[in-house]
Amino acid sequence: MAAVLELDSDPQRGATLTAAQGAPGDLLSPAAMDFLAALHRTFEPVRQARLAARRERQAFFDAGHLPDFRSDTAAIREGGWRVAPLPEALLDRRVEITGPVDPKMVINALNSGAKVYMADFEDSTTPTWDNLVAGQQALRGAVAGTLTFDAPNGKHYALKPFDEQAVLMVRPRGWHLDEKHVLVDDVPMSGSLFDAGLFAFHNAHALAAKDRGPYLYLPKLQSMEEAQLWNDVLGFIERALGLNPGQIKVTVLIETLPAVFEMDEILHALRSRIAGLNCGRWDYMFSYLKTFRAHRDKALPERSQVTMTQPFLRAYTDLLVQTCHKRGAHAMGGMAAVIPVSGDEAATEAAFEKVRADKLREVQAGCDGTWVAHPALVSVARDVFDAHMPTPHQHHVTRDEVRVTQAELVTPPRGTITRAGLENNVEVCVRYLAAWLDGLGCVPIHGLMEDAATAEIARAQLWQWMHHTNPPTPDCPSGLCLDDGTPVDECLFEQALIGLPSRLAAQPNLPGSGRVNEAIELLDTLTRADTLEDFLTLPAYARLE
Template sequence: MDGQDALLTAEALAFLAALHRRFEPERQRRLQARRIRQSTFDAGALPDFRPDTAHIRAADWRVAPLPAALQDRRVEITGPVDPKMVINALNSGAKVYMADFEDSTSPTWANLVAGQQALRGAVAGTLEFTAPNGKHYAPKPFAEQAVLMVRPRGWHLDEKHVLVDGQPMSGSLFDAGLFAFHNARALAAKDRGPFFYLPKLESMEEAQLWNDVLDHVEAELKLPRGQIKATVLIETLPAAFEMEEILYALRDRIAGLNCGRWDYVFSYIKTFRRHRDKVLPERGQVTMTQPFLRAYSELLIQTCHRRGAHAMGGMAAQIPIANDTAANDAALAKVRADKLREVTAGHDGTWVAHPALIPLAQAVFDERMPGAHQKHLTREDVLVTRDDLITPPIGSITRAGFEGNVEVCVRYLAAWLDGNGCVPIHWLMEDAATAEIARAQLWQWLRAGDLYLDDGTPVDETLFERALMKLPSLASTDIPGASRINEAIGLLDRLTHADELEAFLTLPAYRRLD
């Protein structure tokens, strides 16, 4: 396809092949360790703080100092890597733009190549885009742009289009490696990294693998050691018990930890998929004010500030509601309350999914956090136990909540199969994380036994099938991915009826992508 040869030069391919050959065996060992640990949870074990790493938690150490570009991160915007999005995000007024190859990008080969091209053009200062309607887009001068950070795909995902010795290479290594190969020296010359966001880690060993990879990249590209900085998303329940250890494994390059709230909820469901006493209520009731999520957020703040790292808050998924002022005001009030909670608790910054939310989030942080960050707030009042992190909230499942899970999962999956990884549904920007919550809850709810909606209706196969039957009519609409609605219904139906919960929705779905 266009641009592929300019990206995948002989030198770039050799660089990627070396990454694969050196680190693929350890990646596979880490993935096997995940499966083994999950089997213990399925048998009734509970996650806990590791006794073998207590010395790390007890020792006095701090992470390496951060460059000027990462000192103030009060508002970060995230989104996919198509050229228009890249330009709009860089111009958005946010402090940081996280260019996302993971949850908000459907990893078609065309999307990945176009995304790498767009980021390469952004770094070089040559990126421009003209929409079909003739509107022209170009980035602001470099000094006015958001700081670029890149989120590669997680360790669990392959890149089937690039084979090394007959094996597909890691999606993580492809995304991060190709970006670094083409852009690392230019970014280093501007004191802009490169900077990465690392997703879905489950252990300090997985963090150590990333550190070894980034050490290797620096050596191969002749960058100073520690030039590459990384922020880790704490978006799995096992990782919440290893935050100190993850910081330690990456201590020479870690910039902070982030509360990846939606993936974290998904991970909670997945971890306790066989635990009848750990069933969560519907997604709308699982907010950050719930005790188990508040404990996770406050422990992250305490851990990061103790070690000198940023503690980043979570995503506001709301998008402006056109033609309904009252509904829009109510949505913005929720965003404001959420950001006020974060900055008051001690977070050093937050995420938004839509540029229109940047002024609101920034105003909240500007008022309560006049400095670049608030790492001086050590939160010594926080004392979080294992049970604080794993005790589920009390709540219910409404008919609207159950049917909403079915609809969101089908609509998002249809759009994803059609090449769109970031989809507005009912005035929320949905990505893979929220779709994962929806389908994992459905799988667990249908197996919990004696579970009822708040109106007394049994949560069973009949309820699920009736919800599915309402959706085929969407195939005749103009929503994203409408042509693949029936395919998405079939895939959700099979995944929900499977004996085992699929680790990630995107694994079977990826096989259907070009």
């Protein structure tokens, strides 16, 4: 594909590949590398400025301040504007399936009966070079309609006809992540720009010809300025590839606490191309923990008690629905992490019932669609939405009665920490990290589909509990001791770590079993550190080849 804009092709100033294995075919052709280099040179300074602004904002929170609605953007929140009309392919999104980008998953997801498949380069994909290349190749084959997969057991996987497939959306990595295998002027380029740019370079025209976008899901935004950066990037891509303005449509995950106070502003920054906002609930809980890492009074109880019925999470959902419908955008519900349990009908039916209850809560709140993580859950979620949402969406549900305040969004729920809850957090972190380091970014653990977002909750809670612990006293009600009065200190954490290798060794076919000790060492370092690390994937990424 030839770019329309004139791009710098000077090999001494272009993008270079550090991965020894390279990439197959023309995936990273000279033209593709020139395109990536142009993206980097145009937007890397702005990306770094946005990341610096994040650090400054976190320092503000660490000093004791709270996030709030911005006074300088009140006119945007009070204005009567609406986003651009939605394309026909995105009018009905009642069930979306998400997952990594390996060929088998891509085929199964597109064939699943869901309205949308979000192909995930972020939380459910370990960004090894092999995974990234295989994912881009799989999506390219899917768009072309040629993707197939033959499993080791001889089973053959192929795509259904195009009109029976889910609509494809792609989630690139967040602004904070680099792609170390591609250097531009000796600097690693943004993982966001690499993922979105390469996908658009190879697939944009074919998707546009089918009235399918390209469509993206944008993760981890913290401000309207970060949304504006994406808008500028996508406008650049459209001009470079000769697409119509606004051709690329996006949905933004509201999965950080600062972003919930800027939902109107984020919609406004992307108003010519945004299709909706999504309740990225798991990363949102993690962001709450991270934002308030220095606030002892904002510690959360164990994660099994932090459900979407808790007041601060219900307020977040209600505000998202109200904001989106006021502006003509979709309000998408979040992921139910429970999954079927193979060979256990009772456990599977219990999982299905939890999904039904979760999706009923969402559709009754006014959500226009929801997420599932497993093909078997598509029909479960769809049945709930079909029964309660006969129309393609619920923009008519305006939720005018909602009056969400700053206090409602930042007040934590009450609850406890049990010994089993703490030990489960340790196990989830170690098992997920071991699998992630071994190249697997999505791991079933105890009937839940754990990805980077859910593992981050467990990791951040361990740090917060241990760094804010006090001996049990009558006026220590915040849950920083176990429910039996045991302080959550380094001794208790070490006890949980020590017994883990022998317990995990007894489990056959454990993903990442060869990297359990490395995962324990990394979790131990992160949990004992004086400052909560922004993302566990940052130090973990340094350990990948």
